[in-house]
Amino acid sequence: MRYIILGTAGHIDHGKTSLIRSLTGRETDNLEEEKKRGISINLGFTYFDLPSGNRVGIIDVPGHERFIKNMMSGAVGIDIVLMVIAADDGVMPQTLEHAEILTYMGIKDSIIVITKCDLVEDEFLELVEYDIKTSLQNTILKDSPIVKVDSLSMKGFDELINLIDEKTKKLETMEIKEMPTRMNVDRSFSLTGIGTVITGTLIEGEIEVGKNYQLYPSLKEVKIRSIEVHEKSVNKATKGQRTALNISNLSKNEIQRGSIIASHNSLLESNIIDAKISLSSHADIILEHWSRVRIFHGTTEVLARIVPLDMKKIKNGDQALVQLRLEEPIYCKINDKFVIRSYSPVNTIGGGVVIETVSKKHNRKDEDYIKKLEAKENxxxxxxxxxxxxxxxxxxxxxxxxxxxxxxxxxxxxxxxxxxxxxxxxxxxxxxxxxxxxxxxxxxxxxxxxxxxxxxxxxxxxxxxxxxxxxxxxxxxxxxxxxxxxxxxxxxxxxxxxxxxxxxxxxxLSDKNTKIAEDIIRKIKEAEPSLLKDSDFSNTKLEKETLTFLLKDKLIRLDGFLITTENYEKIKNNLIEYLENNNEITIAEFRDMNNLNRKMSLALLEDFDLKKITKRYEEKRILY
Missing domain, CATH: 1.10.10.10 (Winged helix-like DNA-binding domain superfamily/Winged helix DNA-binding domain)
Structure with a gap:
């Protein structure tokens, strides 16, 4: 079964909450301030059952411009949107802004609902409908069916419910791409006797009771005690469901709106993002190098600097490749949608799609990289x-x-x-x-x-x-x-x-190296039984490299002393034979046996110890 999320959008006081009350029989204005002021401030959540038996979750998003961030939080994960427009007001500023936000966030299916129809004459209603079609022609709503309703007389609601039912049947047949778990948190609170509860739309994957997940950006472990979907306890929530999670190991202060619950290690932190953006045709703004903007992704908002890549200035109606230098990191994926708002005054000016999440700094001069970026879109x-x-x-x-x-x-x-x-x-x-x-x-x-x-x-x-x-x-x-x-x-x-x-x-070996090698060997042999030092032969580069060559098989270095491989083997064999007959030997005895001084003798004996030919016993040596 495909779970469908229905969302409302539209200007303040255009009847979104009343529309949902008429559809479901439930209130979504839960806060005292919301009821007192008659507007939705936070996101309202409820559900209703369609004639087909399918259950649809509903998100009632706020229409007031001061709470546009809450509206964008609600739009995440919506399958079908009801754009609510009051018959006595027509298209208003937040209507247009919401329509553009929905377009930028990739909402694919929509219905335009004209509310309060009993308040106006039919001729005026026709003018409103014409204005809607004209005003919304450059948004996802351009071909949306229009249903006229009135929440008091309940006129038009049967038509609206049947239309929603038909659309959900089509969505049910669509293939869902399986993905690791990802849920954007839009609310976090605490309930007495229950503990921390978070809510959000599960936009990818599944969440199960008893399994652990990861909280981004803190990377803390998240333990799920229980799950509720549409006021019903379940063991598993799946993609598309409005979900409430009871978290057993974290406080409400550790999980904020904008946090993400996801599979372990399934997201990377991004400080620089490459993206394709579209500026609204209504936006009275020009973006150029280092313009400061607000990026709304998932349920979080961050500030960023724009670095245009394929054009110098980005004007209203333009599409452009850009690099976003984020002022704080976010966790996103390739092909994620986001909304762009101006820094000040705060207005929605465009949106975009993520092309690259792991990027180095680039600019308009990096032509080869820009070509690669264009290819990445496909x-x-x-x-x-x-x-x-x-x-x-x-x-x-x-x-x-x-x-x-x-x-x-x-x-x-x-x-x-x-x-x-x-x-x-x-x-x-x-x-x-x-x-x-x-x-x-x-x-x-x-x-x-x-x-x-x-x-x-x-x-x-x-x-x-x-x-x-x-x-x-x-x-x-x-x-x-x-x-x-x-x-x-x-x-x-x-x-x-x-x-x-x-x-x-x-x-x-060159002729010079050969002569030096012969000289080194001759001098060492002439000095026997005494040992010469390697410092005696490291006066020039040629001597140093020749000595290094001889140390591979002709010479052995022992604590700075040099000995030919031949002499080393002779002394070693004589020592083994002596110990086999006498069991032990002192340093003095070894020194006298080989006509060496004490320091040279110690260098040889310590090397024999290291190679496990002999071992030290008190002040003597015995066979290993």
């Missing part, structure tokens, strides 16, 4: 996912894709699988890489290693951690190593446990 989910992954420097996790798209995990999985089958994506250690990112990383790796080999021709390769620091500093070493071990890098690099080199790199 993106399918697969395109959105590929574009998002391709914009990062390294790989992207599934969780990051889920938060960015806000779509069901199964739907994301299907699109990721299709992209991998098309060889556009690679999955490495739970990170997704686009083909373009892989090519960029390979090119960067090649460039860095070519420079390293040129500057260090006698080193086997660049330390792996140094390469990671240059390419993907914040990446987990395990993930980085998995990337280097992947098939994509097989033809490019040699990946040893600690070093990375280009596949075709070979160490070739």
């Amino acid at each position: 993106f399918e989910l697969k395109d959105v996912i590929y574009d998002f992954i391709s914009r990062v420097d390294f790989g992207t996790t599934f969780e990051e894709i889920f938060s960015y798209t806000g779509r069901l995990k199964a739907e994301i999985d299907k699109n990721l699988e299709n992209l991998m089958n098309e060889n556009k994506l690679l999955l490495i250690n739970n990170f997704y890489f686009t083909d373009s990112i892989i090519e960029n990383l390979k090119a960067k790796t090649k460039s860095i290693l070519e420079k390293f080999h040129a500057e260090n021709p006698l080193e086997s390769g660049m330390p792996k951690e140094e390469l990671r620091d240059r390419i993907a500093k914040k990446t987990n070493p395990k993930v980085f190593n998995s990337l280097l071990n992947s098939d994509s890098f097989l033809d490019l690099i040699e990946n040893s446990p600690n070093y990375i080199s280009l596949k075709d790199f070979k160490i070739n």
Whole structure:
């Protein structure tokens, strides 16, 4: 069953609340101030049953211009709107403003209801109807059916109810795209004996008793104790339902209008938004670089600066690509609708749709980016996912894709699988890489290693951690190593446990290096049994790089001392043989055995300990 939300809109005192009372037999003006003043200040909620048996939830939104924010809160999640226009007043300022707001918020279906018909003559009523059609021709209401009613005589109500019933039957057959949970909070209050209660329209997904959700922007855990839909307790609320939630773990002060209840990690914080906006043809305003505006999204309002992208000045009736630099972050999704109001005086001037939620700063000079943005208007989910992954420097996790798209995990999985089958994506250690990112990383790796080999021709390769620091500093070493071990890098690099080199790199000693290497080995051997220090051979760049080369297999460095591999093995084997026959040896005995001083002896013995050839026992060494 598809749950339908019916909303009212229109100028103050045009009979919206009376219309709903006649439809439902219930009051929606609940606050004492509302009843006293005769106007709706907050949102009123009720429901009624149609002849078909379907139950329709109704939102009565305020018409007074001072409470236009409340009206926009009520418009979120509406399926059908009743635009209420009084016969004795006709189209008024809030009528036009409400009509434009509904257009910008993407409301698709509507009925124009002329109220108080018994107060005017038929000829005047015809003039009002003509004025309505003329005034609303550039809004979603231009082709809406018109029903004439009177709440006192109940004239026209049967026709209105049947028309609503027909529209709900059509909506019931429409496919609903399954999405993660998202509910915009429009009221938060506390009831004695119950605790915190919040209300809103569930615009995406489902909410169930006993399950936990996330509160945005605080990111606090939300525990659902009970759910009420149309004054009836239920275990689950679904998309489209007016919903009241009893929250067990948060106070009313922790949840405000504008908050969002959503699935965990299904939304990303946005400070910069790219969007397509439309300015009202009635707006007496020009938007240019850094114009300050009010953005109404969901049930929250934030201030923002406009940065036009495809035109210098945006005038009434224009459509334009813009970047919104928000003065405080919001949580939104691609294709979300929003309303734009002027900063001062506060009037509705336009609306828009979100194209990109994760953006860097851009302006009119970024022509390539603007072209990409234009293309994004027609993106399918697969395109959105590929574009998002391709914009990062390294790989992207599934969780990051889920938060960015806000779509069901199964739907994301299907699109990721299709992209991998098309060889556009690679999955490495739970990170997704686009083909373009892989090519960029390979090119960067090649460039860095070519420079390293040129500057260090006698080193086997660049330390792996140094390469990671240059390419993907914040990446987990395990993930980085998995990337280097992947098939994509097989033809490019040699990946040893600690070093990375280009596949075709070979160490070739120059004539100068060869001569220096021979001199170093000769001097060390001539000094035996004593040990020379590495500082004796690091006077020039050539000596340093040659010494580094020799330390790979010809020499061993021990606490600054140098010893040939051959001499090291000889001393080690003699020590093992001595300990097998004598069980233990002191430092002095080891020193005398090898004609070394104490410091040199300690350097060797500590290295043998480290390699588990010997171990220290009191002031002696024994076999490990």
